[in-house]
Amino acid sequence: MTEPQEELIRELEAKAKTIRKDIIKMLAEAGSGHPGGSLSSVEIVTALYFNVLRLKPEEPLWQDRDRFILSKGHAAPVLYAALAERGFFPVDELLTLRKLGSRLQGHPAWGMLPGVEASTGSLGQGLSIGLGMALAGRLDQRDYRVYVLLGDGESQEGQVWEAAMAAAHYRAGNLTAILDYNGLQIDGPIEKVMSPLPLPDKWRAFGWEVREVDGHNFRDLLTAFDWAKGVKDKPSMIIAHTIKGKGVSFMEGMVDWHGKAPNQKLADQALEEIGAGS
Amino acid sequence: MLEQKISTRDAYGKVLVELGRRYPELVVLDADLSKSTKTSEFAKHYPERFFDMGIAEQNMMGTAAGLALAGKIPCASTFAVFATGRAYDQIRNAIAYPGLNVKIVASHAGITVGEDGATHQSIEDISLMRTLPNMTVIVPADAVETAQAVTAAVEMRGPCYIRLGRPAVPVILRDDYRFQLGKAAVLKEGKDAVVFAAGIMVHKAFEAASVLEAEGVEVAVVNVSTIKPLDRETIVKWAKKTRAVVTAEEHSIYGGLGSAVAEVLGEEYPVPVIRVGIKDRFGESGSPDELLTAFQLNTDSVVNAIKKAVCEKSRIAC
Incomplete structure (x- = not known):
């Protein structure tokens, strides 16, 4: 495994900043949506779309592409921003989020927007869909990989564990899940609402290879994605420790920013902070 | 009228094997009921294209959606009450909403399940499936129509629900009967x-x-x-x-x-x-x-x- 290059890390950090700004602008324009869990997964999604995933934005249905499924579909802004910045559709279109007639539905809708791989939003469903794609890839002897981003609160859904069991049973080595472990859900801290802990032990017990990383550190993330590619006979789980609302001081660690959009004044403040941030 | 009696699920099991030969992209999923739904016949012939998902219907429907997104034609089977009730949200959001090419072929519908009683007797599955946009709903009358309807479902694009029964029932349609999707x-x-x-x-x-x-x-x-x-x-x-x-x-x-x-x-x-x-x-x-x-x-x-x-x-x- 080679040490990720400094230049690449700097590029990814710059891209993450752009995507954070996109998210704030989109949500302010839409007047509703979910900033907390979009911002917590910016580095994860940026690493995937700008380094890890094998893609052809000009050919979104290319059969050998890697697939990414945003199982925590309420974080749609981070997915849309990454797709637009990667060239799947014009960046201008981001500002149509949640508006009537837009391809950018409140939660990702398959078949409308290039690059969206599945309809998600009803929590707990993405890993099953990813498993189906992984099984199909193996049947077709294609070497694409499937990545699924889960929320930590989402892990309370029983279907997640059905899928976890099945992926291990079918030895889906081409399937990698990433858990956005920001510790908060709408009603409060996950341990207080309905504890899904201990997460690493649970996933290991279900037959997965597990690694924990700092979900805002690109070096950590790239190393972990590299590791996941090397896990051949089991599905792999990257538990990414993150901060809800990351990058905007008044949103960080605040449950109230799970599902409400900033007004223009707060959006301006957020954009300034992101711009000034390192 | 002929005296011959065949269950619609038996007709399904048989036609699946034939369809498996004709359509390499056909895959079949079941939730630990393959001997009852008769998908076990397909499993015998095409083990690599058969996925037993265990007693986990929600994951089965989601996995079927993923297989369809990757170009497969999945048939997902279990009892009607579990297929449509237990996994309703998965069918709604992961299959019907995006209009994916998944065939939900459910057996043991209605009260003719018999002795197992109310928990296993689906009386509301047509209602649940009919109300979903994009969903096609087919209830074959006998074994002859089942074979043709399953074939038509596999050959059309989009989500489809087919309702089958448990008991052997009279074969009432002649071999020259032609099922037409959308035609009474x-x-x-x-x-x-x-x-x-x-x-x-x-x-x-x-x-x-x-x-x-x-x-x-x-x-x-x-x-x-x-x-x-x-x-x-x-x-x-x-x-x-x-x-x-x-x-x-x-x-x-x-x-x-x-x-x-x-x-x-x-x-x-x-x-x-x-x-x-x-x-x-x-x-x-x-x-x-x-x-x-x-x-x-x-x-x-x-x-x-x-x-x-x-x-x-x-x-x-x-």
């Missing part, structure tokens, strides 16, 4: 009343028509095997011809074929509509034949419904 089939003509029937009730409708023929009442029998999209044209045409309508199905009178026919006729040609079906109650244990009688789904019930419809017509006429 007029199996018998008659000027006094029409029965729009689906599934095992098509056979009961035939029997009822023969009984009434002896009494001088001419009853048309229409097999409405595609419940969605509904063949509005044929339904309105025969309502106009007879002005006395009966619907017959092994399903709740709420939300199934009876509701679908009443919705169309209420808007386009109001006439008396008498619904034979399960009257807002759960099933119970018993043999299939005992249950059909207890739940008023036997030939006599259809006869009485036809008489009531004809009587209503004459009352309105006077």
Whole structure:
């Protein structure tokens, strides 16, 4: 495994900043949506779309592409921003989020927007869909990989564990899940609402290879994605420790920013902070 | 009428093997009921394309969605009550909303499941599936139609629900019968009343028509095997011809074929509509034949419904 290059890390950090700004602008324009869990997964999604995933934005249905499924579909802004910045559709279109007639539905809708791989939003469903794609890839002897981003609160859904069991049973080595472990859900801290802990032990017990990383550190993330590619006979789980609302001081660690959009004044403040941030 | 009896699930198991040969992209999923749904036949022939997902229907539907997104044609099978009830949200959001090419072929529908009782007797599955945008809903009348309907479902694009039963039932359609997706089939003509029937009730409708023929009442029998999209044209045409309508199905009178026919006729040609079906109650244990009688789904019930419809017509006429 080679040490990720400094230049690449700097590029990814710059891209993450752009995507954070996109998210704030989109949500302010839409007047509703979910900033907390979009911002917590910016580095994860940026690493995937700008380094890890094998893609052809000009050919979104290319059969050998890697697939990414945003199982925590309420974080749609981070997915849309990454797709637009990667060239799947014009960046201008981001500002149509949640508006009537837009391809950018409140939660990702398959078949409308290039690059969206599945309809998600009803929590707990993405890993099953990813498993189906992984099984199909193996049947077709294609070497694409499937990545699924889960929320930590989402892990309370029983279907997640059905899928976890099945992926291990079918030895889906081409399937990698990433858990956005920001510790908060709408009603409060996950341990207080309905504890899904201990997460690493649970996933290991279900037959997965597990690694924990700092979900805002690109070096950590790239190393972990590299590791996941090397896990051949089991599905792999990257538990990414993150901060809800990351990058905007008044949103960080605040449950109230799970599902409400900033007004223009707060959006301006957020954009300034992101711009000034390192 | 032929005496031969075959269950629709057996016909499914058989045709799947043939379809597996013709369509390499066909894959089959089951939730630990493959011996009952008869997908075990496919599993024997094409083990690499068969996925037993265990007793986990929600994950099965989601996995089927993923397989469809990657170009496969998945058939997902289990009992109707679990397929449509246990995994409803997965069918709604992961399959129907994006309009994916998943075929949900469910067996053991209705009360003819028999002794297992209400938990296993699906009386609301047509209703649940019919209300989903993008979903096609098919209820084959016998083994002949099942083979053709499953083939048509595999050959069309988009989500489809096919409702099959447990017991061996009479084969009523001849080999030259041709199932057409979205078309109701007029199996018998008659000027006094029409029965729009689906599934095992098509056979009961035939029997009822023969009984009434002896009494001088001419009853048309229409097999409405595609419940969605509904063949509005044929339904309105025969309502106009007879002005006395009966619907017959092994399903709740709420939300199934009876509701679908009443919705169309209420808007386009109001006439008396008498619904034979399960009257807002759960099933119970018993043999299939005992249950059909207890739940008023036997030939006599259809006869009485036809008489009531004809009587209503004459009352309105006077």
